[in-house]
Amino acid sequence: MVETAAATASNNGVREARRSPAAHLAGTFEAASLAGVAEIKEIPFQTMAGIRVQRDSDAGARIAQVAGGLPATCGEVVERDGVSVLWLGPAEFLVIAPENAHESLGGDLLPALTEALGDGQGQVVDLSANRTVFELSGTRARDVLEKGCSLDLHPRSFKAGTALSTEIGHIPAILWKSGEDTFQVLPRASFADFLGRWLVDGMREFASPEVP
Amino acid sequence: MLLISCPNCGPRDETEFHYGGQAHVAYPEDPYALNDREWAEYLFYRDNTKGAYAERWVHSTGCRQWFNMLRDTVSYEIQAVYPMGTPAPGGSAPGTTANTAQAPEGASK
Ligand SMILES: [Zn+2]
Numbered sequence: 001m002v003e004t005a006a007a008t009a010s011n012n013g014v015r016e017a018r019r020s021p022a023a024h025l026a027g028t029f030e031a032a033s034l035a036g037v038a039e040i041k042e043i044p045f046q047t048m049a050g051i052r053v054q055r056d057s058d059a060g061a062r063i064a065q066v067a068g069g070l071p072a073t074c075g076e077v078v079e080r081d082g083v084s085v086l087w088l089g090p091a092e093f094l095v096i097a098p099e100n101a102h103e104s105l106g107g108d109l110l111p112a113l114t115e116a117l118g119d120g121q122g123q124v125v126d127l128s129a130n131r132t133v134f135e136l137s138g139t140r141a142r143d144v145l146e147k148g149c150s151l152d153l154h155p156r157s158f159k160a161g162t163a164l165s166t167e168i169g170h171i172p173a174i175l176w177k178s179g180e181d182t183f184q185v186l187p188r189a190s191f192a193d194f195l196g197r198w199l200v201d202g203m204r205e206f207a208s209p210e211v212p
Numbered sequence: 213m214l215l216i217s218c219p220n221c222g223p224r225d226e227t228e229f230h231y232g233g234q235a236h237v238a239y240p241e242d243p244y245a246l247n248d249r250e251w252a253e254y255l256f257y258r259d260n261t262k263g264a265y266a267e268r269w270v271h272s273t274g275c276r277q278w279f280n281m282l283r284d285t286v287s288y289e290i291q292a293v294y295p296m297g298t299p300a301p302g303g304s305a306p307g308t309t310a311n312t313a314q315a316p317e318g319a320s321k
Contacts (some may be wrong), residue, residue, distance in 0.1 A: 074275065088276075092276070150225040150227060164221075164274075165273060165275070166224075166274065172273045
């Protein structure tokens with residue numbers, strides 16, 4: 001599948017034609033980052049599918065087979081083979097997969113999920129262009145987020161491998177702690193510019209030379 | 213700032229929620245039978261309680277689910293959080309008596 005995807009991607013021009021919601025901030029992100037302390041980059045074009053289905057229904061079980069599972073509680077993330085499923089609500093989930101899982105690049109994730117839903121109650125919607133991903137990492141990443149997020153982000157409460165819907169800098173976003181010092185921030189595309197600049201602003205004090 | 217315990221997500225800041233007004237206001241069984249005054253009262257007239265008040269809240273930036281809450285309008289103390297479509301605990305709060313057990317159709321969506 002990967003070979004097919006690579007071949008399709010280089011042939012059909014889709015990859016080259018895409019422009020991500022924060023593409024214009026790439027230089028700003030790079031300039032604002034200080035390795036290991038506070039770094040930010042955009043991970044664009046992830047394949048995302050919005051799923052609404054009851055976990056305990058037949059359709060839910062079929063979708064779980066394709067997606068690798070459906071998380072049961074708030075914050076839980078199920079991961080299998082590079083595909084992650086985030087809990088958004090009791091019957092609402094977000095599937096996140098690499099770019100080449102999308103059918104425009106030769107993947108088959110969405111058709112497979114749609115087929116799994118079948119005529120069961122629920123929906124599978126392609127949300128790949130709905131959100132972008134900012135990866136904020138470094139020892140001060142949590143301090144940056146704490147400037148504008150009301151969640152308790154202390155490691156004793158917010159553990160690596162969990163994801164929560166919340167507000168960051170007054171922007172509705174999903175906050176996914178993918179590693180001890182690594183956060184994936186998922187704003188909707190139209191908020192990417194604002195939130196990107198907001199995070200850069202929050203990073204400034206940590207990524208600047210110390211004043212003696 | 214209230215700290216509200218969402219039944220799905222646990223305690224979160226009030227800013228993540230939106231208020232949905234008085235709970236247990238039943239949709240009229242036959243809206244066409246109502247005159248203008250009764251319809252207006254259904255749409256716009258709510259209790260103005262001093263004390264325990266049953267109200268609807270939605271966790272807008274979290275799980276996006278509706279739930280009911282019994283809150284003291286004087287002390288702001290949250291006395292109970294309970295699912296849509298179930299009567300208020302105690303049953304004595306305004307808007308919780310008689311034909312009011314059902315939330316409006318679609319309120320739990
Ligand atoms: Zn919630």
